[in-house]
Amino acid sequence: MIKIDRLVKAFGPKRAVDDISFTVERGEVLGFLGPNGAGKSTTMRMITGFMPPTAGSVTVGGYDVVESPLEAKRLIGYLPENAAAYPDMTVKGFLDFAAELRGLEGQARRKAVQRVVELCFLDSVLHQSIDTLSKGYRHRTCLAQALIHDPDVLIMDEPTDGLDPNQKHEVRNLIRKLGKNKAIVFSTHILEEVDAACTRAIIIDRGRIVANGTPEELRGMSELAGAVTLSAHGATEEKLAALGRVERLDGAFRIYPRDKARAAELAQGIVELVSREGWKVEGMYSEVGQLDEVFRRITLPDTVKR
Amino acid sequence: MKPILTIAKRELASYFTSPVAYVFLVIFLLLTGFFTFTAGNFFERGEASLAAFFGWHPWLYLVLVPAVGMRLWAEERRSGTLELLLTMPITPWQAIIAKFIASWAFLAVALGLTFPTVITANILGDPDNGQILAGYLGSLLLAGAYLAIACMTSAMTRNQVVAFILSVVLCLFLILAGFNPVTDLLTRWASPALVDTVAAFSVVTHFDGFQRGVIDLRDLVFFLSVIGFALFATGIIIRGHRAG
Numbered sequence: 339m340i341k342i343d344r345l346v347k348a349f350g351p352k353r354a355v356d357d358i359s360f361t362v363e364r365g366e367v368l369g370f371l372g373p374n375g376a377g378k379s380t381t382m383r384m385i386t387g388f389m390p391p392t393a394g395s396v397t398v399g400g401y402d403v404v405e406s407p408l409e410a411k412r413l414i415g416y417l418p419e420n421a422a423a424y425p426d427m428t429v430k431g432f433l434d435f436a437a438e439l440r441g442l443e444g445q446a447r448r449k450a451v452q453r454v455v456e457l458c459f460l461d462s463v464l465h466q467s468i469d470t471l472s473k474g475y476r477h478r479t480c481l482a483q484a485l486i487h488d489p490d491v492l493i494m495d496e497p498t499d500g501l502d503p504n505q506k507h508e509v510r511n512l513i514r515k516l517g518k519n520k521a522i523v524f525s526t527h528i529l530e531e532v533d534a535a536c537t538r539a540i541i542i543d544r545g546r547i548v549a550n551g552t553p554e555e556l557r558g559m560s561e562l563a564g565a566v567t568l569s570a571h572g573a574t575e576e577k578l579a580a581l582g583r584v585e586r587l588d589g590a591f592r593i594y595p596r597d598k599a600r601a602a603e604l605a606q607g608i609v610e611l612v613s614r615e616g617w618k619v620e621g622m623y624s625e626v627g628q629l630d631e632v633f634r635r636i637t638l639p640d641t642v643k644r
Numbered sequence: 645m646k647p648i649l650t651i652a653k654r655e656l657a658s659y660f661t662s663p664v665a666y667v668f669l670v671i672f673l674l675l676t677g678f679f680t681f682t683a684g685n686f687f688e689r690g691e692a693s694l695a696a697f698f699g700w701h702p703w704l705y706l707v708l709v710p711a712v713g714m715r716l717w718a719e720e721r722r723s724g725t726l727e728l729l730l731t732m733p734i735t736p737w738q739a740i741i742a743k744f745i746a747s748w749a750f751l752a753v754a755l756g757l758t759f760p761t762v763i764t765a766n767i768l769g770d771p772d773n774g775q776i777l778a779g780y781l782g783s784l785l786l787a788g789a790y791l792a793i794a795c796m797t798s799a800m801t802r803n804q805v806v807a808f809i810l811s812v813v814l815c816l817f818l819i820l821a822g823f824n825p826v827t828d829l830l831t832r833w834a835s836p837a838l839v840d841t842v843a844a845f846s847v848v849t850h851f852d853g854f855q856r857g858v859i860d861l862r863d864l865v866f867f868l869s870v871i872g873f874a875l876f877a878t879g880i881i882i883r884g885h886r887a888g
Contacts, residue, residue, distance in 0.1 A: 386731040389886050411733040418731075422724030426661045427654070438650040439732045467661075483728070 339364050339413075339491050339521035340385060345394035347380050347545075354380045356545035357394070364490065367517035369536035369553075370525040373637050377545040378525040379419055382495050385523065386416045398491055412440070415484035417494040421477045425469035429460055429479050432468060433486060440487040454482035457512070474505045481509070485516075492516060494524035498531060510535045529629040532556070543637040553629065560627030561635070564601030565594045566608055567625065571618035581607045590621070647734040648742040655716075655746035665750065672708055672754045679704060680761060692769025697761050698779045698855045702819050702848055705790050710811040712751060713794025714804045716743050717882070722802040730886070740878050744795055744871075751787045755780065775857030782854020785867035786847055790815050792874035799881040815847075818870075822846025 340362040347355040355377040362368045372378050383389040385396050387403045387410060396403040401410040423432055433454065437447040455461055458478040463471055468479060477500070484492060497513070498506040506528075513522060513535045526532070532539045532553050539556055541549040549556055557563060568578070569590035578584045578593055582604055585592040595604040605624055612619055659665040676697065680686050684696030720726040729739055765771045790811070797810035820826045822843040830839045843849050847870075850863040 383727070386727075388727050388731050408733045408735070411731060414731070416728070416731045418724055418727040420724055422728050424654070424658065424725055425723065426658050431657075435650065435654050436732070439647055439734060441646070441733070480728075 339399055340523065341397040342381075342385070343395050343397070345381065345384060345396060346392045347377070347384060347389065348392045353545050355384070355391075358542065358545070358547055359394075360540060360547065360550065362491075362521045362523055364521050365518060366538060367513060367522045367524070367536045369532040369539040370523055370542070371527065371529070371532065371539055371633065372525075372542040373527070376542045376637075378542065379495055381542070382416075382493050382523065382525060386414055386493050387411050412487070413489055414491045414493060415487065415489035417481050417484045417492075417497055419495040420499075421480035423468050423476060423480050423483070426467065428465050428467050429471070429475075429482075430464045432479060433482055436483040437486050442487065450486050450488075453488075454485050457485060458482040459508075473500050474502065477501060477505075477509075481512075490520055492520050492522045492524075494522070496526060497524050498526065498528065506531075529633060532629060541633060541636060548636045549632070556632055557627035557629055558598070559636075560625075560629075560632045561594070562625045562631060563627030564598050564604065565592050565625045566605050567592045567621075567623055568608060568612075568619070569621045570612060571620065572615065573612075573617050577611065577615065578608070581611065592625075647732075647738045648745070651729075651734070651739055651742035652746040652749070655743050656749055659712075659746075659750050668708070668712065669754055669757065672704075673757060675704055675708075676700070676758050676761070692765050692771035694761060694765055694771065694776050694779055695855060697758070698783060698851075701783050701786060702851060705787055706812060706815050706819065709751065709787055709790035710794040710797075710808045710815065712747050713791045713811065714798050714807040716747060716795055717799040717878070718802055718804045718807045721799075721885070722804075726882075730882075736879060736882055740795070740875055740882070744792060744875060747791055747795075748784075748788050751791060752784055755783060755787065772857060775855075778854050778857045778859050781859065782851050782863070785854075785864070785871075786851050789818070789847060789867050789870040789874075792871040792878075793818075796874045796878045796881065799878045799885075818845065818847045820846070822849035 342361065343359050345355055345358045346353060358377075358381060360368075370378050370381070380389065384391045385398065385403065387407045390404055398410040399413040401413070403410045424435075427435065430451070433451045434447065437450050442450050455464060458481055460475070460478060460482060463475050468476060471479065477497070481494070481497065484494070494513075498509050501509060510531060513524060516522060517535070517537070524535075536553060538550070538552055540547055541556070549559065567587065567590055573591060575584050575586060575591065578591055581593055582596050583594045585594070593604065593608065595601045601624070608622070679700040680697040684700060686696040689696060717726070720729060730736060762773075762776055765776070766773070793814050794807070794811040797814065798804070798807040800810065801807050823846070827839055827843055830842060847867075850866045853860045853863045
């Protein structure tokens with residue numbers, strides 16, 4: 339549904355987005371990760387047709403965003419950063435306005451508004467003006483606006499920013515639900531969201547893609563992935579060192595596999611060693627890797643240099 | 645066409661959901677009343693015309709019209725709704741025209757509410773109502789020209805106050821170019837042709853004909869081209885922001 343090809347956006351001499359390519363198909367939820375200022379919002383603004391790219395192209399549903407903007411924009415629902423909405427309008431007025439601009443009239447409009455009001459739980463604030471809403475409601479109002487025409491493509495810039503944990507949970511569930519038959523891109527810097535809602539994640543840093551894969555694959559890039567933590571009475575570092583690099587933790591050892599692809603053999607080896615030596619095992623578990631460690635490792639050096 | 649109506653409707657409604665519209669209407673009507681009847685010596689003139697009424701409009705609008713237009717784009721940019729609006733399936737031109745039309749309609753309402761002045765003139769004497777109608781048309785075009793300039797300055801900045809001041813200054817230039825004390829000053833050292841050229845850029849020069857009841861094509865073209873130019877510039881400025 340979304341095809342991004344060698345996209346570049348330059349602000350003066352600075353390249354906010356530097357040669358990014360990826361595609362998102364229907365049924366995919368793509369998490370867009372990166373430190374602040376990495377180019378997430380700029381990329382989304384180019385996908386939604388708000389900003390023209392300096393070079394490269396964005397195609398949505400077969401329509402080039404620059405050449406046939408109206409056709410492309412009709413397919414897209416967009417939740418901008420900070421959930422912008424007209425503060426002087428009521429929730430109902432705002433949704434009616436969005437529906438009208440999307441070409442929905444009369445009965446179809448009423449149905450569409452009704453549908454998103456239920457989907458985003460806005461019933462209780464329908465006639466309240468937007469500037470009196472709490473942040474959570476304002477967010478959901480803007481999200482409702484993005485969903486009003488049941489778009490095939492949904493672009494969300496930090497949809498859970500500023501929400502409380504319950505609201506975050508709701509929004510993630512909604513994203514997962516909607517992702518079954520839409521192509522969704524959402525940006526975030528909350529890593530747990532990648533596990534909670536994404537089928538795939540891209541990490542960008544300084545305008546470039548530095549990682550692209552399923553949450554499992556990204557976690558696999560972690561140093562920790564495949565390591566085994568063992569806490570056993572009588573265990574010695576010397577003996578374990580035969581199996582892999584050993585790190586001494588507080589009352590335990592962490593053994594890193596020599597070859598990540600053969601991590602399973604490491605665990606077996608440890609079990610054999612333990613039974614051979616007769617150590618009393620208090621705990622033993624293998625690590626799956628942590629996203630935040632991956633994130634820090636691939637984005638931090640640049641952040642420090644900057 | 646439909647998106648233009650939708651956006652214009654929203655824009656017009658947003659004037660009336662805040663107290664701004666009512667404050668503006670009251671101030672506008674009070675000031676026109678004051679300038680016409682007190683400062684303009686409506687009764688002492690001893691003639692059944694609205695010259696005292698229309699003569700003040702270029703100066704009155706100088707402050708009031710930028711106040712109406714200053715928020716049009718500055719507010720959208722400040723609150724981030726510009727992104728929302730321009731990612732809807734509409735062209736930027738539709739949004740620009742819609743916003744302009746909505747504010748212009750609002751100014752037309754304000755101008756329309758001065759009808760008691762017309763009634764007063766008709767009760768007290770026998771004015772030329774055709775001339776008055778031409779005056780209203782000219783006044784509306786004048787307001788439109790100022791408004792288009794306010795639109796343009798509003799697109800330049802996120803700050804409404806800056807937008808207001810910029811458009812007041814630009815509109816002031818458009819008045820002063822044809823304002824008698826200024827043209828008199830110019831004639832002292834500039835050639836008459838130059839003075840005329842400068843004066844031809846002034847709203848005052850072109851508004852004069854309407855006040856006398858003459859609808860001259862050149863005056864119409866002048867106001868419409870000021871509006872067209874300023875709105876076109878608005879489009880360029882907005883495209884500039886989006887391009888970064």
